[in-house]
Every structure is written in C-alpha cells, then in structure tokens.
Amino acid sequence: MSSYYDSKHLKKFADIAEGNQPMADKFFEYYDSVFQDGALSKREKSLIALAVAHTVQCPYCIDAYTSGAQQHGADLDQMTEAVHVACAIRGGASLVHGLQMLEHVKKTGM
Numbered sequence: 001m002s003s004y005y006d007s008k009h010l011k012k013f014a015d016i017a018e019g020n021q022p023m024a025d026k027f028f029e030y031y032d033s034v035f036q037d038g039a040l041s042k043r044e045k046s047l048i049a050l051a052v053a054h055t056v057q058c059p060y061c062i063d064a065y066t067s068g069a070q071q072h073g074a075d076l077d078q079m080t081e082a083v084h085v086a087c088a089i090r091g092g093a094s095l096v097h098g099l100q101m102l103e104h105v106k107k108t109g110m
Helices: 013-019 021-034 042-055 059-071 076-096 098-108
Strands: none
Touching: 013 021, 042 059, 042 076, 059 076, 076 098
16 A cells, blocks of 8 residues: 655655755755754754654654654653653644634624
C-alpha cells in the first residue's frame, strides 16, 4: 500500500533548490545556523524541533528530528516527554478557543 508521503523524499530535500537556487541557499544557510550550539544546545534544539514536528504533523520532520535528537544524545524518555509537551500545548490551544464558542453561545442566548 503506498502512502501520500514518501520517506525517500527526505533524503532529496536539497533538490528543492532546483526551482530557485539562491533562495534555497539562503534558507539552508539560515537553517544550519539555527541548529548550531548557542544559548541552547544542539540536543535541546533537536528536542524542540521534534516537538514542533509533531505539532505540525510533518512525517518527514518527525523522522529527521527523531534521528537528530538521537544523534545529539537525547534518549527515548526525553523525546517522549518533548512530544507530550507539544501535545499539552496543542490541546490547551484547542481548549482555550472553546471560550470563543462559549461567548457565542451566551451572546445568542442558548
């Protein structure tokens, strides 16, 4: 059974430059600099990226940042906790929008 996402695409990501090499160069330069050690370590950044990957539900990113987190010393407990943090934030964001629904119900007199 084939799926919409093809895991082989991840290894071809640099091919996106085919449409506009100068823009791709700028993106990859920025991207590479973001993931260097700074105020946050590469391990911490890889855990953030893994959590965000789950939030935006990108299978390519989940694969890439799972590998990246492992390569930078994160263990399964840390990666799982990062995913739970993302889940809590995403769930909370959905719930707080329930206040919009509540206000609408009250305004319409239900």
